[in-house]
Amino acid sequence: MTGRRGRGRPPLFTPEVRERYLAAVAAGATLKEATADLGLTKNLASQHAAHDPEFAAALRDARAVGRRARLDRAGHDESRYTNHRCRCPKCTRAASTARMARKARAEEERDSRLDLTAVDSPQSPTSFSLLVSSSSRTPAAA
């Protein structure tokens, strides 16, 4: 790191900047976004965190708050139901809709496999493509 003015550190991470940084992170900004918004170099905050346990703890808290903030903005859907165990009506409905869609797809696939068997094709589409790709990887085998 070579400062443009030769010596002395620019007043980058003043208490005020630090507060704004933590506030941005707590509001859901990624660390990269938060530093960029304040015109800071990307790893400045992590450097400070490494030397300042108090700031590190504050940053940890801010990140936890920020994760929740991002989650709230992300809305309620199946992944929230699955990954965050949200059981609100919206997530529950999204999860059951997705479950039914998967079930319907699985049944469709099973039906089409049955059709293939009916027309006397011993290989399912999956094993057939595996067969093709593995034999093309070993051309000398034959």
Ligand SMILES: [Zn+2]
């Ligand atoms: Zn929900």
